[in-house]
Amino acid sequence: MDSHSVPVAPKATSNQACGIPVPVGPKVLLQSCQQQAVPEAPCVPYGVVICPGSASFPHGPETVAQRWLMAQRLAAFPDFTWEVKANDRAYHKQFKKRVAFCLTRKKYEDNTIKTAKYNALTFLPLNLYEQFHRLANLYFLFVILLQTVPEISTLPWFTLLLPLSCLLLLRGLRDLIDDIVSSPSVHWAGNPRRGPVGLFFSCSFSWKKWRDICVGDIICLRKDSFVPADLLLLSSSEPSSLCYVETADIDGETNLKFRQALLATHQELVSEASMAAFDGKVTCEEPNSRMHSFIGTLEWRGEKYSLDTEKILLRGCRIRNTETCYGLVIYAGLDSKIMKNCGKIKMKKTKLDRLMDRLVILIFVMLVITSFCLAFAAGFWAVKFQVEHSYLSSLYVGTSPAEQAFFTFWGFMILLSIIIPMSMYITFEFVYMVNSYFIDWDLEMYYPAKDMPAKARSTSLNDQLGQIEYIFSDKTGTLTQNIMTFKKCCINGIIYGTSEWKQVSMGSWGRLTLKSCEVSLAQRLAFCSVSFLAQWDPEPWRGPLGATTVQIIVMSYK
Incomplete structure (x- = not known):
């Protein structure tokens, strides 16, 4: 058998259940049976199954109506091409499936699951891609690129690259720690x-x-x-x-x-x-x-x-x-x-991050408008005073007023870029990290019953705590903690327990005797309370399969 092929059921076979040759397959079967009159028939059970490639239906319906209903149901499902043989690993290893172009991979996955967001190869590019989705980082990178132009540069470009690198490094280390801490292998290691x-x-x-x-x-x-x-x-x-x-x-x-x-x-x-x-x-x-x-x-x-x-x-x-x-x-x-059912991991932005992005856009627009006004004023000054006071514009000798205004615009963009301080974002990273440790150390959130302290699995979502606007809840009738403790009961006016009860109306209980009431209560407690007793066996497969003892709690009246 070719290692790159998958067993596929035969396309068609002959079956005389409908009176004509009917190919085996939900779509063709549906078309064939639709040509005949379909009488009223009971619904087909949900477990009715056609075996692919089989010319007979040992567990299938007998009437045309049932065949038609079955074909409609199977047409909504994919082909039955998943075959599992018990105790035969070699059988499953021979099958491959095409991923892209000529690339193939094994059809039957092993049980290894990697839920980590990063690995050794993808951490650097993926983390940088995520960090530059923050508009502030794009803004700082834009300013560094402007500093590389000698005509408008005020400082060497690497003097701004160093603090930006520190900011990216701190955020990257924090994301890496969050990914390691939130890994299921860490939480399940001691379980x-x-x-x-x-x-x-x-x-x-x-x-x-x-x-x-x-x-x-x-x-x-x-x-x-x-x-x-x-x-x-x-x-x-x-x-x-x-x-x-x-x-x-x-x-x-x-x-x-x-x-x-x-x-x-x-x-x-x-x-x-x-x-x-x-x-x-x-x-x-x-x-x-x-x-x-x-x-x-x-x-x-x-x-x-x-x-x-x-x-x-x-x-x-x-x-x-x-x-x-x-x-x-x-x-x-x-x-x-x-x-x-697990979706792809998406980048999470807190409300504070979204607010900061909006503020960066607003400040950048104000910066552009301010620089444009200053550049326009510089061009107007060049037209009026450059000829008379040429010594004031020695840097722009041989340039037109429009060119002077252009360079002045970018120069003011660099000079006023400190309106968005990079140090503020570096401070934010330290605040997030320290605040997560305070959550871990908070004794008021310690749960002594299970010896479980609070744990901040993400250090970047702390400001989301308490930001609840709407609560959607349903009433299912479940008691708090699913624990019900017997306090008291009243049977036909007689209180059993330590608390008092004020009788309001006898109702239907007034027509019953005390004995019949107690017997009725005992019967309901007997049939509504079931417990399972089991014994621990470290190697349960040794010997025959034993049965778990089931005990029904019965209250009888004497």
Whole structure:
């Protein structure tokens, strides 16, 4: 197989479901089925999938209407050309994709992600490009260029280049420190939950770093750990192969969501030997940014199983209330859905920076007007008095009044350029840096419960603190800190607790007996309060997959 080619499904095949030869493909299938009458039919489930290149649809619809609806749905999605083979790294390494012209790169990304803004090669040009987006730096550079002209220069040009270089150096070092401090590797270095994961390699699990994960690997995740890549859930320690995840880092929701593996993989993949023999093949859509959409199929042992979002663990999720779970890497690194949703890093300007840019424009316009007026006056003086008082204009011997006015204009531009002081911007850099240290040292912002002090991850946005104009909020019914402590309750007028309660109306409770009221409360507490008990196992893959004990808190009336 050519290393630069990608497997593509056959263009067409024969299928008699519509009574005519129908090519396999959403667009052609849609055109073919539109020629026939489409009767009323129930909607096709979202998980219905066509396997590319297949002449039959084992899990597909039977009627023309269902085929038409399915073709409409698949026409909105890209071709299913993303193929993942379990426990086969060599298979994925042979595929390449074209980047530009004759340049190619590997199709399947590894799990290495670099979120740093600069590197050794791009720091100098990129930082200078960003710094000269500040109008003040362009203004100072413009003045230095004027100083290089001997006819209008007042000082050697390098006398202004030195302070400008110091200003650029200070800002560049500050940007570099911010980039290093804000790097995820710094924040995650001491966090074991974002640390090594159990990677299945050479017929056994071993602890590996996130960057060692590749597409097609089988990994083991334990409770409270973060998902390192987009995974297909294969099995878990729960009896029904459920896996509870928290997506707070993705969508901000703290409520738990559950994912469930296929019954076939949950029952078969129960040991290291069975996982080593697992050779399933996943065919799905290309990497995309749709967080709540996934369509694919798993082909294993001659059977095909449809896949949807309920069987996928996204990178950034956190495993909750599940002892262990096992997954097959589908998308890794920059191909993961959360990274596809990350936009490009943009230059940030504070309100103070934008205000300073506007002031620089205003002052520069005033400087040009003032210099023009002075140059006009110099030209008028040359016309009136140059002949009579030639000794006063010895520098402009042999020049016309217009030429004298021209040179005078640029001369005054240099003389009056100090109206925008460069020292003020150098002072700003020191103020920003020192102020960030004061934020780090502020004991009033220390959180003793988690031993977490305040940390200024950016030293260039300090003046943005407190600059809030609008607050958009919604009411979701979530209690503060999600902590609810029992204080008191009143059952049919009888208070249980230490606080007093003033009865206003008996309402419907007045028709119930005391015993029935207490039983009703006990039933609601029993079915609305669920806790999960789990035991910590440093090597969860040793031995058979155990089930997490689930205990329901039951209050009974005696």
